Amino acid sequence: MERDKNFILGIFDDEDILKNAVREIRAAGIKIHEVFSPYPVHGLEEELGYRRSRLPIAAFLFGLLGTTLALTMQFYMMKFDWPMIIGGKDHAAFPDFIPVSFELTVLVAAFGMVTVFMVSSNLKPWGQPRIFDLRSTDDKHVMAIDIANNAAVDLEIIKGALKNSGATEVNSKSFE
Amino acid sequence: MAQVTNYNLDQKFDFTAAVKKVIFILGGIGALLLVFGIIMAATGGHGHGDEGGHGFHWTQRLFANLWINNVYFTGIAIIGVFFFAIQYAAQAGWSTALLRIMLSFGYWLPIAAVLMLVTFFIANHDLFHWTHSYVFDKAGDHYDKIIDGKGNFFYWPMEKGSFPIFYIVRMVLFFGFWVFFFNKLRTLSNEEDINGGTSYWYTIRKWSAIFLVFFAVSSSISAWDWVMSIDTHWFSTLFGWYVFASWFVAGLSAITLVTIFLKDQGYLEMINQNHIHDLGKFVFAFSIFWTYIWFSQFLLIYYANIPEESVYFVERLSSDVYGSYIFINLILNFALPFLVLMTRDAKRHNIFLKLVCTLIIVGHWVDFFLMVQPGTLGHNGGVGLMEIGMLLVYASAFAFVALTNLSKHNLVPKNHPMLEESYHHHI
Numbered sequence: 253m254e255r256d257k258n259f260i261l262g263i264f265d266d267e268d269i270l271k272n273a274v275r276e277i278r279a280a281g282i283k284i285h286e287v288f289s290p291y292p293v294h295g296l297e298e299e300l301g302y303r304r305s306r307l308p309i310a311a312f313l314f315g316l317l318g319t320t321l322a323l324t325m326q327f328y329m330m331k332f333d334w335p336m337i338i339g340g341k342d343h344a345a346f347p348d349f350i351p352v353s354f355e356l357t358v359l360v361a362a363f364g365m366v367t368v369f370m371v372s373s374n375l376k377p378w379g380q381p382r383i384f385d386l387r388s389t390d391d392k393h394v395m396a397i398d399i400a401n402n403a404a405v406d407l408e409i410i411k412g413a414l415k416n417s418g419a420t421e422v423n424s425k426s427f428e
Numbered sequence: 429m430a431q432v433t434n435y436n437l438d439q440k441f442d443f444t445a446a447v448k449k450v451i452f453i454l455g456g457i458g459a460l461l462l463v464f465g466i467i468m469a470a471t472g473g474h475g476h477g478d479e480g481g482h483g484f485h486w487t488q489r490l491f492a493n494l495w496i497n498n499v500y501f502t503g504i505a506i507i508g509v510f511f512f513a514i515q516y517a518a519q520a521g522w523s524t525a526l527l528r529i530m531l532s533f534g535y536w537l538p539i540a541a542v543l544m545l546v547t548f549f550i551a552n553h554d555l556f557h558w559t560h561s562y563v564f565d566k567a568g569d570h571y572d573k574i575i576d577g578k579g580n581f582f583y584w585p586m587e588k589g590s591f592p593i594f595y596i597v598r599m600v601l602f603f604g605f606w607v608f609f610f611n612k613l614r615t616l617s618n619e620e621d622i623n624g625g626t627s628y629w630y631t632i633r634k635w636s637a638i639f640l641v642f643f644a645v646s647s648s649i650s651a652w653d654w655v656m657s658i659d660t661h662w663f664s665t666l667f668g669w670y671v672f673a674s675w676f677v678a679g680l681s682a683i684t685l686v687t688i689f690l691k692d693q694g695y696l697e698m699i700n701q702n703h704i705h706d707l708g709k710f711v712f713a714f715s716i717f718w719t720y721i722w723f724s725q726f727l728l729i730y731y732a733n734i735p736e737e738s739v740y741f742v743e744r745l746s747s748d749v750y751g752s753y754i755f756i757n758l759i760l761n762f763a764l765p766f767l768v769l770m771t772r773d774a775k776r777h778n779i780f781l782k783l784v785c786t787l788i789i790v791g792h793w794v795d796f797f798l799m800v801q802p803g804t805l806g807h808n809g810g811v812g813l814m815e816i817g818m819l820l821v822y823a824s825a826f827a828f829v830a831l832t833n834l835s836k837h838n839l840v841p842k843n844h845p846m847l848e849e850s851y852h853h854h855i
Contacts, residue, residue: 295854347731
């Protein structure tokens with residue numbers, strides 16, 4: 253997937269102004285690429301119109317995979333590969349399998365979820381995260397608008413909209 | 429989010445005649461079923477004579493039912509106070525608008541104390557094997573060395589087999605302190621409505637912390653006393669937690685149900701789906717916690733296979749009467765809440781919560797049924813009209829007491845310093 257390179261950045265000082273700005277800019281028909289904030293801003297994802305994360309579905313499926321793996325492994329080992337009598341119980345005694353199944357479910361679900369999250373948010377070790385403005389890790393909220401994605405809107409209108417909605421600075425940013 | 433501060437904070441719950449009628453009808457059906465159950469047991473119950481020589485009498489089943497519900501509803505009541513105290517100890521703000529609901533459960537405690545004591549004095553021999561003085565008689569045929577070894581836990585400092593003074597003192601002490609702490613917290617919370625200020629919050633937090641320490645010990649010991657001592661020979665070091673977990677899930681479900689009921693009636697405008705979602709998470713999480721405790725107890729006993737421990741599950745799993753209820757217990761209290769409440773949407777929609785919470789309340793009754801009946805009634809037990817009737821009578825009485833007292837004060841602690849935080853709760 254080719255990634256877009258040219259962005260306009262609006263820098264905001266205050267989260268309430270930011271949220272209003274997000275609303276105004278989306279109402280003006282401008283698509284927002286992403287907003288970076290130093291801390292979680294409550295209600296921002298609703299303003300941005302984000303869909304619910306599908307990560308829980310991934311977690312559930314990975315959990316199911318973990319349970320299946322664990323039960324298959326234990327049944328195979330205890331019933332067919334190397335049957336052992338433990339505590340006078342049947343070879344394949346289901347209650348004995350539950351702790352291992354539980355642990356593997358949690359392990360696979362957690363690892364799977366973290367991996368999916370890393371890959372989907374471009375945090376993979378070989379990925380190159382793009383830093384739009386370093387101050388978004390300190391005290392500024394940064395709104396990034398993708399120029400290629402808003403080809404229908406004039407650049408000056410975007411910049412004007414950002415200024416009008418309370419951005420303290422409007423910058424351009426290009427990536428290699 | 430809109431900045432709304434025009435909520436009606438002086439709102440009171442109006443316990444209307446229509447709601448009372450529903451509760452009375454439920455209680456009436458319960459009473460009717462109970463009477464039918466008693467008549468059926470009294471007239472047709474002589475069919476199976478006990479092998480011990482003395483026949484089974486229907487009153488035993490009545491007493492066992494009383495005991496199940498005494499313990500169960502005491503638990504739900506004290507969990508209301510416990511959860512209230514937790515909110516203060518954890519300095520939680522989200523739940524502020526729900527505090528009065530939790531507190532209203534505590535009004536059942538004095539009634540529960542009386543019921544428990546009276547039932548014990550009437551039914552002690554039918555419920556607790558250790559109350560028979562012959563098990564302590566070294567010369568007699570029925571001398572029981574194991575119970576004799578545990579006798580001091582019930583009878584100290586008096587002679588074993590006489591009056592269980594230590595046991596009674598514990599019961600009175602626990603109920604006494606629980607009611608004392610409840611009254612303290614309730615009074616302070618109501619005074620806060622009148623006087624305001626932040627000092628009440630600090631005082632309530634202090635009393636909550638003291639109560640929690642006391643509850644940690646007393647909940648565990650009361651579980652040994654009231655439930656585990658039925659199977660006197662048997663013991664489980666996890667039992668206190670097991671009973672507490674069962675109480676906690678049932679209490680949380682009851683809190684959730686009352687909250688949704690009040691929402692449906694148009695009260696508590698400041699409670700939104702985020703609060704409901706959090707309650708749903710609590711129910712979900714502690715259902716799993718209960719399962720974890722239940723299974724930890726089961727697996728270790730199953731694995732070690734020591735006769736004196738295994739007997740508890742042998743009595744239940746290989747019984748015609750109780751065998752299936754073990755699985756009903758696990759389905760209602762684990763599989764159902766786990767699968768239904770797993771998604772976010774389910775926890776945010778009242779219909780799922782209403783369904784699951786109701787079934788959990790029934791499910792944990794089954795849990796206590798399985799703790800009490802096998803040890804008291806043996807193969808003469810089971811779920812019949814008497815059981816269903818008694819549960820309905822207790823549930824409607826509990827609901828009546830809690831809602832009556834809920835209607836006496838403001839629904840929301842209007843001068844609570846964290847009320848604003850509760851409005852804006854967002855997850």
